[in-house]
Amino acid sequence: MLQPVTIRTVKSYQQDNDNKCVNLIKIEDEISATFELLKILHNYNSSNAWTLLIAPDHVPSKALLDSCSINTSKLLMIRQKHLVNLEYVLSSALHNGNFAAVVTWTDIVNNKLLTNLSLDLSKTTTKLYCFIRDSITTEISLTQ
Structure with missing residues (x-):
């Protein structure tokens, strides 16, 4: 049974205690995406859990992460070209208890997938953080 998905548009530094929402982060270009991503990774860097990054093929580089003191031993990065079943990967990561955060892009996760996932985030x-282009109008149904 599909559950309603609550969407919240945030900046990465805005923390919340609401586990029942998908956090959309508006980005304007690759530079703003990199800065927002680094803020998220830095926030979860000291956590005992993993951070899953489902990323486009060009983002981010290991040299950049190392230069920003991001502990890559707690970061699991899956490139878009290596994904076979995105819905399964997202569902597993969100519900197995080993991840503090899951970060992805709307180029990878589309509105339909966000709406149709049977994610009971409560x-x-x-x-769950999802980067969206500022120029893209994202309309996601809040009810199923």
Whole structure:
């Protein structure tokens, strides 16, 4: 049974205690995406859990992460070209309890997938962040 998905547009530095929402982060270009991503990764860097990054093929580089003191030993990065079943990967990561945050892009996760996922985010402590282009109008149905 599909559950309603609550969408919240935030900046990465805005923390919330609401586990029942998908956090959309508006980006204007690759530079703003990199800065927002680094803020998120830095926030979860000291966590005991993993951070899953489902990223486009060009973002980010290991040299950049190392230069920003991001602990890559707690970061699991899956490139877009290596994904076979995105819905399964997202569902598993959000519900297995080993991840503090899951970060992805709307180029990878589309509105339909966000709407149709049977994600009951109230049963997990994992945060879901999705980068969206500022120029793209994102309309996601809040009811199923």
